[in-house]
Amino acid sequence: MDWTGKVALVTGASSGIGAALAQALSRRGAWVTLAARRADRLQSVAQACPRETLLCPGDLTDPSYRGDLVRRTVAWKGRLDVLVNNAGLGIYRSLEETRESELRQVWEVNFLAACALIQAAVPVMKTQKAGWIVNIASTGGLVAHTAHVAPYLAAKHALVGLSRGLRKDLDGTGIQVQVICPHLTRTEFFASCIGAEGLDGWIEDLYEKMDTAEEVAEGIVSKLGSGEFIVFPTDRARRAYERFKDLCTLEERTCANRPS
Numbered sequence: 260m261d262w263t264g265k266v267a268l269v270t271g272a273s274s275g276i277g278a279a280l281a282q283a284l285s286r287r288g289a290w291v292t293l294a295a296r297r298a299d300r301l302q303s304v305a306q307a308c309p310r311e312t313l314l315c316p317g318d319l320t321d322p323s324y325r326g327d328l329v330r331r332t333v334a335w336k337g338r339l340d341v342l343v344n345n346a347g348l349g350i351y352r353s354l355e356e357t358r359e360s361e362l363r364q365v366w367e368v369n370f371l372a373a374c375a376l377i378q379a380a381v382p383v384m385k386t387q388k389a390g391w392i393v394n395i396a397s398t399g400g401l402v403a404h405t406a407h408v409a410p411y412l413a414a415k416h417a418l419v420g421l422s423r424g425l426r427k428d429l430d431g432t433g434i435q436v437q438v439i440c441p442h443l444t445r446t447e448f449f450a451s452c453i454g455a456e457g458l459d460g461w462i463e464d465l466y467e468k469m470d471t472a473e474e475v476a477e478g479i480v481s482k483l484g485s486g487e488f489i490v491f492p493t494d495r496a497r498r499a500y501e502r503f504k505d506l507c508t509l510e511e512r513t514c515a516n517r518p519s
């Protein structure tokens with residue numbers, strides 16, 4: 260696709276998948292609004308973008324910032340073609356170990372911020388009779404691929420469910436909804452997640468087997484507007500999903516767990 264003259268808003272653009280995706284869209288000609296808390300990191304990402312960017316540093320748990328993002332993007336270029344809800348916060352804790360404040364933070368960033376941005380973007384896209392809503396979920400939004408991360412799995416399942424509902428609701432408006440399901444990706448995600456101290460280095464052992472943020476970003480861009488609703492950005496992510504889906508289907512045939 261030629262993205263020249265198209266306007267994208269990417270949350271979580273200061274690192275990892277969001278930074279790589281913003282740059283990939285910019286290389287294809289898009290103007291990109293870069294959103295995240297770390298202004299210095301957004302500045303570095305902007306320098307690597309060949310096309311004009313709009314830097315909007317802020318915290319997505321702040322409702323006034325969420326509303327501002329779409330308003331400022333439309334004020335900048337007069338339209339919004341692609342909204343990418345990418346910002347995310349991992350939590351490597353079971354529900355019983357999770358404080359309510361942590362649970363709220365995870366849901367604010369992974370789910371409620373996406374809802375608010377979609378609410379702001381849809382009227383703009385309806386007026387344009389065109390637009391893409393791209394929600395970055397996870398294979399963990401489709402299957403429970405690992406234990407002791409139920410709060411994270413729940414937020415990502417909610418994002419997939421929201422996307423499914425929106426797809427139906429926005430039928431006939433010209434707005435396309437896609438939900439992206441990456442698997443393990445080499446980013447700062449594991450260092451910045453709640454409960455990172457509990458990962459005990461096991462994640463480093465997996466690093467070689469992970470996708471890179473650039474691979475995931477290229478996979479996403481190549482499938483934007485393809486008509487695929489659930490998108491696995493890489494073959495590795497698709498294979499991981501297939502493997503876990505079969506395993507989970509087997510396990511979930513019964514509600515009985517193994518005895519303690």
Ligand SMILES: NC(=O)c1ccc[n+]([C@@H]2O[C@H](COP(=O)([O-])OP(=O)(O)OC[C@H]3O[C@@H](n4cnc5c(N)ncnc54)[C@H](OP(=O)(O)O)[C@@H]3O)[C@@H](O)[C@H]2O)c1
Pocket residue numbers: 270271272273274275276277294295296297298300317318319320345346347348349368395396397398440441442443444445446447448449451472
């Ligand atoms: N890495 C993986 O293995 C993996 C796998 C499946 C799905 N995903 C999903 O992919 C997405 C991107 O993650 P990543 O792997 O690229 O991780 P990352 O490098 O840690 O990026 C997360 C981004 O979210 C932003 N963010 C977090 N809290 C925020 C807040 N309160 N306000 C505004 N921005 C906030 C961060 O920016 P600031 O800190 O500057 O605010 C950062 O830009 C997430 O939705 C994640 O759940 C990741």
